[in-house]
Amino acid sequence: MSAMLLIEQALNGLQYGIMLFLMAAGLTLVFGVMGLINLAHGSLYMLGAFACAAVAAATGSFWLGLVASLAAAAAAGALIELSVIRRLYARDHLDQVLATFALILILSEGTRWLFGSFPLYLDIPAALSGPVRLPGGIDYPLYRLALIGFGLAVAAGLFLLIGRTRLGIRIRAGEADREMIAALGVDISRLYTLVFALGAALAGLAGALVGALQSVQVGMGEPVLILAFVVIVIGGIGSIRGALFGALLVGMTDTLGRALLPVAFATVLPPAEAGSVGAALASMLIYILMAGVLVIRPGGLFGRA
């Protein structure tokens, strides 16, 4: 395997990791502030992709679709928080898991009811389609480069929001001591709605951005949800920094594992068998990574435990 191919694969891993970060950030934020475990986070990702595809098909503009995905996911998030999630804060994780599992069923089948059973069409905007030549002679898709840049910008924005703004101070205060900030007169229920909607919007945005590359269909959110879980467990639940680091680690491990393991096995096994054994191991690699991290640091890499 040439160095160029390795660099290209590393870029792919980076891009994959950054998309995972957008998913994981919302999940970890909601857990950090509200102590809520949300299995339906993947459904919000799906919702964003469907909103983007529907609006892009109606208006012909991917960018309007992107705005729609943010708006739709945030609105759905706020609505879900107000109607369902709000009643779950005082409950244990068990009730939260069951209720959000029920939400997955409702959102998935509801989406299928609205949009039908066939996958929707959503394509990369014309301005970002096609490959560009990078220094060193790698042809790399422009859209994926844009995703890396855009994802990093969102991550920076999120860090600024949490580190430098009033809202961020409240969020951090909420993570540290819930009773105290309520006592200080902060409208805690509005803060919760806001945080949940923010997490939902990030998931919806990720869904729309990734939807342009993939297939927009019912059930697309669930595999990503499980990966996002792995990310925040590795990074430490509640830590945005941990989510970023965990996401990049998972993205890199998965992409490089898939590329390198079959090649590595091919040195000792016949090609067809090596491909299949390598692929099997590659699909388990991130879970092995997670188990490894937990043995060393049970609270995750950036966790407080």
Add this chain to the structure above:
Amino acid sequence: MRREPLLNALILLALLAVPLAAQALDEPFLVTLATKAAILALAGVGLNLALGLGGMVSLGHAAFFGIGGYAMAVLAAPVQAYEPLMTWPMDLPGTKSMPAIWLAAMAAGALAALVIGALSLRTGGVYFIMITLAFAQMLYYFAVSWPAYGGEDGISIYVRNGFPGLDTLDPLQFFGLCLGVLLLALGAMHLIARSRFGLALDGARQNPERVAALGLRPARLKLIAFVVSGAVTALAGALFADLNRFVSPSMLHWQTSGEIMVFVILGGAGRLFGPVAGAAIFVLLEHLLGGISDYWKLFLGLALLGIVLFARGGLIGALAGRAVAHD
């Protein structure tokens, strides 16, 4: 008057009445449905020990359920193919005998639960939920790409395994067998909950510091409970595989974990008969709602949501009039 024991008796009677109803209505499929409910209830009973009594919210019990199923396939497939199970280090034939398969399934489930539990119990709370989920996914991907037992296609065992003295191919007798196993497991759970181990486990869930101060090790108590829980769920997996005469990685899928958890919480976590009520209601809802609409899962979701929001302590909790299971 305590209403919960009365409710439990009613649930049992309902399960027993199903075969009679099936005969009367000439709907033999009802027996299969009741068998499915009994087996899923058993899986729930297993999870309930970890979840209700031990406070360990495992979203990865599909791992044990699937391991039980595959234990059945690994033992029964060689017999079907007229091959030995292994020739090294010793000659060992496969088996079509349910008791042997159950033992193997429980041992395999317990071993997996020991490894997964030892790693996962280093953490707690929400970490535990996600880690158990991830371990189950790991096994799922392994099963999908492992060619020996059919990979994604799964493997069919064409004739149901046998139990001494019974004709397991007869739906009624197989139902009776599954119900018997379920009742035994319920009895064992009842004894465990009242035993010193059960009380200590309950203590470890509610107040680990106090249990530790008494000289007991909460982590170890929990691990033992998790191992037993995994073994019982694996037993249910072996029975489920025999019900379908088929095993595939979908038994290991994370939605299966979610569904097992739904049985437990639907009925009432920590209640002896919670999983039984939950599994019965789930199977019934699935069967009835499916008759109404292509989008029946939407209504299933709404029903689940309604129960968790407005019927605290699950169905048994709501009907028995007490929200807290342990008192």
Add this chain to the structure above:
Amino acid sequence: MAFKATLLAAGAALALAGSAAADPVKVGMITTLSGGGASLGIDTRDGFMLAVEAAANPDLTVVIEDDQQKPEIAVQLADKLIQSDKVDVLTGIVWSNLAMAVVPAATAQGKTYLSTNAAPSQLAGKGCNPGYFSVSYQNDNLHEAAGAYAATAGIKRAFIMAPNYPAGKDSLSGFKRFYEGEVVSEVYTQLGQTDYAGEIAQIRASGADGVFIFLPGGMGISFVKQYADSGVGLPLIGPAFSFDQSILQAMGDAAVGVLNGANWSPDLDTAANATFVESFRAAYGRLPSVYAAYGYDTANLLLSAMAKAPVSDAEAFRAALKEADFASVRGKFSFAPSNHPIQDLYVREVVKEGDIYTNKIVGTAMTDRGNPYEDACKM
């Protein structure tokens, strides 16, 4: 789970004209109607019911059930259909793993199974059964068509790729069976994978001059979009499932020009096909997919057998099925001794007609192709 589509007599006159052996037949259809794979099952059902409704035979009843794409559910539904509904014939399963779970047990109980799609190798060779008929193909056929045609299409050095599961491995071996060029790389991806950047980088670096993929459903949509955007630009070929009507609209321009091996196409020039495509469009407002075509053929095959023999006489009924005395939308159609079809295989190209993406036949890959496992089938 039982939404029953009970068909009542549409007209007594038609009924009298139709059947010589008026023996009621109850069909149980198990197919995927909910979840991510629902579009395939819906097309199967709609194609099947289109033929059933057109025939308006009062002796035919269909019970339709949703398997949720889960093998366990499919097994339980088969039990229900056999035990409670007492069906004579089962049909409709889309996925090979579900077929493997249901078909052996159903045929062992004396039922006849007509496959509208999945036809795994296990049921084609040693596991063949007089009660099991594949109306669609044998699973390898469409991959063979792609392999046989790839060299003709100028692909001399192929990069081949499929998910890491049994159907994926069968696919690649089916492709290689008649491929005359060189396979430069053979890659297995994860089932359900949605990001193919890594594999596309490998394609670019492989020195291949063409790519064969078998990535059904959403996996194919993801790959084709990402591949088109990557600018690699090597010709792409696959089996029809990866480029079928039900998913082409979601691929859009990215799929135009892709070749795919098939045994049916909406533009196939037979009288029965013209009627089928026209009436399907009129009834459902969309173009039919291969799944709809197989469903339609299956129903017509069943109707043809019903007119010849009573279902209660299993042997006579199966012999009547085996004659395949119906007007297939595929034109030429007969059964080999293993109950798998002998038919022509084509290669189609994805084209855009107005706003609709669809397939056009560009060549014949193999004529009178049957079941590759025929010799292993002893019955």
